[in-house]
Structures are given as C-alpha cells and as structure tokens.
C-alpha cells in the first residue's frame with residue numbers, strides 16, 4: 001500500500017534513538033520532510049549522519065523539552081525549515097533518575113505538559129494542513145497495576161496523556177485533525193531501558209517477556225510501523241484511538 005506521505009511535513013520528538021528514531025526512518029523512507037530533537041547532541045548528530053542521503057534535509061537541534069523558551073525557539077526553526085506541518089509524533093519520555101516528589105514533577109513536565117505545549121504550538125499549522133495528524137506515544141503502563149513500583153508515576157501520567165488525547169480528538173475533528181495514541185508494551189533497543197534491564201536483572205526481563213503472547217519484548221520498528229500508518233492519510237477515518245502495541249501483554253479484551 002502506498003501511504004501517500006511523500007512531501008508531508010513532520011515533527012517527531014525524541015528521534016535520536018529507539019521508537020522515535022524508527023519512526024524517523026519510516027517517514028524518511030516515505031520521502032517526508034522532517035524535524036526532530038533530543039538532548040544529546042552526539043546521538044542526534046550520529047542519527048542525522050545516517051539520514052544525510054534523504055530526499056529532504058532533516059532539521060535537528062539538541063535541547064531539553066522542559067526548557068520552554070528553547071522548545072519554542074526549536075519549534076519556530078523547525079516550522080521555518082519545513083514550511084508548515086502535517087504530521088506530529090509526540091514521543092519524548094525520559095529515563096527517570098529523580099527521587100520522591102521530584103519524580104512526579106519531572107514526569108508531569110516530560111510525559112504530560114511538554115506534549116500539551118507542543119500540541120498548542122502545532123495546532124495553528126495543523127489547521128492549515130490537508131492531511132493533519134497527531135500521534136502521542138503513551139504506554140500500557142497506564143493500565144498495568146502489577147508493574148514495577150518505580151512506574152507508579154509513569155503509568156499515572158501516561159494515563160493522563162491518553163485521556164487528554166482522546167478528548168482532543170473529539171475537539172479537533174471539526175478541523176479534520178486526527179489524534180491517536182499508540183501505547184507500546186516493553187520494547188527493547190540498544191541503550192534503552194529494557195536493554196539495561198536485560199543485563200542488570202535478566203530474571204525480571206524474562207518474566208516481563210513471558211507476559212507477552214510471543215514470549216519476547218517488541219522492537220522499535222514494531223511500534224514505528226503502526227505509528228506510520230496512523231500518521232498517514234490512509235488512516236483518514238481513525239481518530240480517538242489508543243492502539244496497544246504490546247504482543248498481548250495486557251490481558252484484557254480491548255472492546
């Protein structure tokens with residue numbers, strides 16, 4: 001199926017590794033015009049290097065999404081580079097290192113507020129697009145109650161993000177803007193959370209794998225593929241959906 005994405009203008013946050021990078025690579029294979037960001041300059045430069053033969057040059061700039069003025073400046077530059085916006089994939093999350101109430105504050109900023117901030121910045125441009133779409137990357141941690149205690153705030157904040165997205169989908173239908181959520185299960189990739197766990201706590205890693213119907217974790221590409229479809233004009237009647245990509249790790253009927 002031709003996804004009809006050629007020349008569409010897209011922003012993917014957190015494109016330097018993992019799921020965000022796999023989405024970038026899918027979008028580049030569709031010949032889209034793209035912008036992305038991350039904090040780490042070296043990883044962003046390394047990724048940009050591998051994209052240097054793409055049809056359109058990719059705009060990359062390192063900054064922290066919790067820095068409001070840096071976010072606004074990056075967004076402005078990204079829009080100037082792209083000449084508009086059709087497709088937004090709001091993907092950034094962070095490996096949490098803070099403790100106590102600061103964990104909640106940081107999760108609130110990184111896993112909720114910055115997605116909302118980005119959406120507010122993007123809406124005037126998406127309203128002008130002929131094929132506008134937003135995908136938020138959430139997590140099945142929103143509905144799991146038996147995962148690690150350190151994910152208490154992660155799951156709760158991702159649940160808020162998902163609820164926000166579903167309400168937004170209904171509000172933005174009048175502008176033809178589609179809003180969907182993709183909720184991955186555990187995904188393993190180099191230097192990601194589960195790659196570290198595989199080495200540090202192999203028993204726990206294997207237990208998590210066993211929760212999936214396939215007895216394994218997923219890959220970034222397996223999440224990027226449905227994100228790509230949902231972002232494409234081919235998904236024109238899909239909005240307000242939360243798609244689990246978890247190999248049936250969540251054991252409920254998803255009516």
Ligand SMILES: NC(=O)c1ccc[n+]([C@@H]2O[C@H](COP(=O)([O-])OP(=O)(O)OC[C@H]3O[C@@H](n4cnc5c(N)ncnc54)[C@H](OP(=O)(O)O)[C@@H]3O)[C@@H](O)[C@H]2O)c1
Pocket residue numbers: 013014015016017018019020037038039040041043063064065066091092093094095110137138139140183184185186187188191192193194220
């Ligand atoms: N991997 C999983 O098992 C899993 C499961 C469920 C849901 N998810 C969700 O899927 C999404 C992607 O996960 P992933 O595993 O691919 O994540 P990842 O490997 O940690 O990559 C996150 C990306 O975001 C960037 N980033 C992180 N914090 C940032 C900040 N404060 N400002 C700017 N950029 C920042 C990272 O680069 P820098 O670190 O250099 O900034 C990186 O490019 C996240 O929303 C995550 O919650 C993942």
